[in-house]
Amino acid sequence: MNKVALITGGTRGIGKQIAITLAESGYDIALNYRTENEELNETKKEIENLNVKCFAVKGDVSSFEECEKFVKEVIEEYGQIDVLVNNAGITKDTLIARMKKEDFESVINVNLVGTFNVTKNVVPFMMKAHNGRIINISSVVGVSGNAGQSNYSASKAGIIGFTKSLAKELGSRNILVNAVAPGFIETQMTAVLKDETKDDIAKSIPLRRMGNTKDVANVVKFLSSDDSSYITGQVINVDGGMLM
Ligand code: NAD
Numbered sequence: 001m002n003k004v005a006l007i008t009g010g011t012r013g014i015g016k017q018i019a020i021t022l023a024e025s026g027y028d029i030a031l032n033y034r035t036e037n038e039e040l041n042e043t044k045k046e047i048e049n050l051n052v053k054c055f056a057v058k059g060d061v062s063s064f065e066e067c068e069k070f071v072k073e074v075i076e077e078y079g080q081i082d083v084l085v086n087n088a089g090i091t092k093d094t095l096i097a098r099m100k101k102e103d104f105e106s107v108i109n110v111n112l113v114g115t116f117n118v119t120k121n122v123v124p125f126m127m128k129a130h131n132g133r134i135i136n137i138s139s140v141v142g143v144s145g146n147a148g149q150s151n152y153s154a155s156k157a158g159i160i161g162f163t164k165s166l167a168k169e170l171g172s173r174n175i176l177v178n179a180v181a182p183g184f185i186e187t188q189m190t191a192v193l194k195d196e197t198k199d200d201i202a203k204s205i206p207l208r209r210m211g212n213t214k215d216v217a218n219v220v221k222f223l224s225s226d227d228s229s230y231i232t233g234q235v236i237n238v239d240g241g242m243l244m
Contacts, residue, residue: 004028004081005028005029005030005083006084007022007029007032007085008032009088009089010029010031010032010043011042012043013187013188013189014213014217015085016043017213017214018085018213018221019043019047020043020046021220022217024050028052029052029054030055030074031047031054032056032057032061032118034058034060036058055078061088061114061117062110062117067120071122080125081122081125081132082129082133082224084118084119084126084133084134086118086137086159087137088110088114089189091107091189092106095147095148099151104150104154108154108158111159112162115136123175127173130173132170132173132174132176133176133177133223133224134166134178136163138235139182140181141153142156142160143157143235143243160179163233168233171232176223176232178232178233178236179234180216180220180238181236181237181238181243182211184210184211184239185210185216206241211239211240219238
């Protein structure tokens with residue numbers, strides 16, 4: 001029987017590449033999405049072409065009830081969740097002077113509370129199985145901070161604290177919890193940046209380029225595998241050396 005990986009926000013960008021990379025490694029995939037669209041159908045098709053199962057589950061991670069429902073659906077379908085990747089995330093960048101309360105709250109609710117909502121519902125099944133990997137997608141700005149991203153940086157810093165605390169709580173249950181902190185990765189999230197800004201960013205990175213989704217997905221694959229069985233509570237930067 002294949003191992004099962006649940007990826008939140010898995011229909012595009014980094015989440016999609018994580019789903020495909022784990023599917024290539026033989027995992028059956030549970031793909032969480034928020035809205036049904038062509039991206040979902042495309043991703044599902046690409047995963048199924050890799051000869052593994054892809055079960056798509058709808059749900060907004062910022063709603064505890066919806067997470068409870070879709071985690072239950074995954075368990076009913078597959079009977080287990082071996083790997084959880086908390087990937088769903090949003091940005092609402094602006095300086096504090098212009099930031100509305102809702103801009104702060106919505107980013108915290110999706111990125112940080114969403115990570116709690118899904119994890120809280122998955123952990124009981126991992127505890128019962130005495131087995132599990134949880135990989136939370138943070139960001140380098142959760143460590144360094146970034147002007148114009150106080151909401152996003154706070155949510156990603158929160159994810160790091162959450163990761164380390166759970167690693168301590170769940171280690172004795174053979175559940176390993178790590179965070180991956182990408183730098184600047186080429187996705188729709190960063191497509192909004194001007195070319196000039198992207199060039200400036202690339203110049204400031206030791207490897208002189210933005211990352212791609214595979215750079216991140218390969219680290220998630222490693223953290224899901226037996227090769228990383230003595231690693232927990234860590235934050236792995238995937239940033240071309242940007243933050244050091
Ligand atoms: P993206 O915008 O392309 O993808 C985000 C995904 O999350 C989308 O599929 C979206 O539908 C989903 N999502 C958003 N809100 C959701 C919700 N409430 N419920 C369920 N799904 C939801 O962005 P991306 O660049 O692929 O980012 C993926 C993750 O990586 C995010 O957590 C992001 O913060 C993080 N990250 C990205 C970068 C980067 O440079 N792109 C850098 C550091 C961290």
